Amino acid sequence: MNTQSLESDVIKNAVRGSWLSVLDSLAPELERAILKPGRHIGCPVHGGKDGFKLFRDADISGGGICNTCGAKPDGFSLLMWLRGWRFPDALMAVANVLGLSTDEHHQSPVVAQRPVFTKPKFTADDDRIKEILRTVWQESKSVHHPDAEPVRLYLQSRGLDNMIPNWPSIRFHPRMQYRDEDGKLIGKYPAILALVERDSEAITIHRTFLTPDGCKAAVDSPKKMMPTPSNKIVMGSAIRLGAPGRVLCVTEGFETALAVIEATGMVTWPLISSTLMSGFIIPSGVEKLIIWSDLDLSFAGSFAAAKLTEHANAQGVEAVTCEPKGPIPANAKSIDWLDVLNQYGPNAFSVIRSCS
Known part of the structure; x- marks a missing residue:
């Protein structure tokens, strides 16, 4: 199969659930992180003892987080960060590992094939x-x-x-x-x-x-x-604060969800992280999803909200994203809706009218 003719979605779907094997081939410096997703290791870029970890759902998402550079929500962005690749380079490299590409003329990163890592199950x-x-x-x-x-x-x-x-x-x-x-x-x-x-x-x-x-x-x-x-499977999960109706609100953090509930009275589920937000499974019966995203320097919240919007639209669910207005304070990495509640009060959540 020629990778030039492969839709990126084909590769993305094929690698889902196999990211640990792929990262083991393409980023051997992550070996300790691959053996135990969620455990901190020295950052492969910045060094140190505990500046990086893969997300616990890394076999599904491929994502991780650097304490300095922020979250890399999926394996492609992680490889682009580690290798300095463009997205097409990362896509080709993953396709090579999965055996989806036989195009010898396409210029792509050289991939040293290594034994496939299999996550043990006990x-x-x-x-x-x-x-x-x-x-x-x-x-x-x-x-x-x-x-x-x-x-x-x-x-x-x-x-x-x-x-x-x-x-x-x-x-x-x-x-x-x-x-x-x-x-x-x-x-x-x-x-x-x-x-x-x-x-x-x-x-x-x-x-x-x-x-x-x-x-x-x-x-x-x-x-x-x-x-x-x-x-x-953690991906797609949520903390369910109340029964969803026709409209459901979602946030990243638990306390942010409480802020939305306090200000609007709407059923709101925290999705724990931007990575889990991007793969959230929308309950049946929900016709409108309101995403109260974080505004952060790494753009992880914006990225996750955009991905969730894509999933919602594909299911025929209307999706609306409400993001705090910047700028982000000099001593902070992000602004969430709890920050908004504390600084401006519940009236600031009337933004939902313009978001709607």
Whole structure:
């Protein structure tokens, strides 16, 4: 097959679910990150000890994040960043690894073929992960429980209403274990638990680690997802805050979703990250999707909103994107709608009328 005749969508669809193998061939310097997506390693561009990681769903998205350069939402942008390639170069290189191209005359990066990396799956590990997830959820309490004061203090410190609805997807854990990237137990902290679901199926749990007085815990990653069993797919999932109707709002972060809910009263689901936003599965019955995207220096939020809009339109769903107005402050990397709520109040969300 001639790559010149290949539609890019064919290659994109073919690589989905095989990105770890492809990155293992094209970017061997990512070997440690490939062995454990989500674990920090030294940045392949800037060096150091922990400046880069692949996303936990990297086999599907191919994406990762550099602490200096920001998020690379998919494998193509990651390879372009690492290799200085143009998009057609990255596309050709991926096609070569997948065996989709036999065009010897097309000028493309030289690809050294290496054994295909296969992500191991251990049933025993899956059983252990599922048991841990069940136990953590069973140990949790309502956010309205008297013991959940750290949650209320935290929300209040963020400028939010501290008495949020008692959604079944949001819980409080009084002593959640925090382990570092090597699995070492660092301590036990109060935590907000959020159930991550895909098509109404529980996938994993997102945690926000706190202190007893309602601050973010002083750990490397105060917001962190628990492991996901190998037979579960994170891409397409969401934290479901309420039942969707004809109109559904989505955001990246949990607290941003709370800001939208507080200002508009509309059902709003946080999608956790820009990578997961780009692959969100829109529930049946939704006719209009309002995307309250972040404005950030890396443009990851804008990119994700654009990708989600494409998916929505392909399904016949109207999509509207509302993005905060800049400029981004000099000491910040982004602006989200919680920032807008705190600075300008609920009236600033009347932008939805112009977005609509």
